[in-house]
Amino acid sequence: MTLSRTNPSSATDHLQVIAIDGPAAAGKSTVANLLADRLGALLFDTGALYRAVALQSLRLGVDAGNAEGLCDIAAHVSIEIRPPSVADSRLYDVLLNGEDVTWKVRDPNIGAIVSQVAEHHDVRAALLPLQRRIAASGPVVMVGRDIGTVVVPDATVKVYLDATPEERARRRFKEISARGGQESFPQVIQETRFRDEIDKSRISAPLRVSCDAIRIETDDLTIEEVVARIESIARGKVASDGIPPWPR
Secondary structure (H helix, E strand, O other): OEOOOOOOOOOOOOOOEEEEEOOOOOOHHHHHHHHHHHHOOEEEEOHHHHHHHHHHHHHHOOOOOOHHHHHHHHHHOEEEEEOOOOOOOOOOEEEEOOEEOOOHHHOHHHHOOHHHHHOOHHHHHHHHHHHHHHHHOOOEEEEEOOHHHHHOOOOOEEEEEEOOHHHHHHHHHHHHHHOOOOOOHHHHHHHHHHHHHHHHHOOOOOOOOOOOOEEEEOOOOOHHHHHHHHHHHHHHHHHHHOOOOOOO
């Protein structure tokens, strides 16, 4: 499996990684995108990797419970994450074997199985080395479920974004409706709670709050308020710890 990035910076003696974890639709990707732009860092949403594997599994008829089949996909499929090439609200491009699948991986059918795909230890293990190489080449803002707990436990800053299931479902429903999707709000709430249960109960790298993470409840905060808070923390951290400053 391959993943490409544009203009990677050289690895440094100190990691420049902001790890943003949290449940589905907590605002992680939107916040990370704005934050990465302000800091001059790469945005890397690791969930896109699992969604791409899930999409390929549907295309090949590999069941979400087939750990061996999914691991084979994760080990051999070509996935590329690039800066957005189309002005359609996407935060990045996702290419699967050269095909632009940016919105296809956001389809409800993928959302319904991605947590099951991601719960397999061998699938996560197959994708872990690549994620760590990206982290080491920072500066980078990484988004996922286990960035601060498993992928980059020594991240510069760890943040856990959260919101109530109802608020997260409302955000997801709005996104689906804007793209012409037909899912009802009750369906989205059910899917949100289902994914939460799988993410928190899986044996391999369950969703949890790192003991040294800053937890931010986003229900009553604007995106700007969340981004500003994390940016302040990140800039203060490099100043106090002697870490090379963010590019901007």
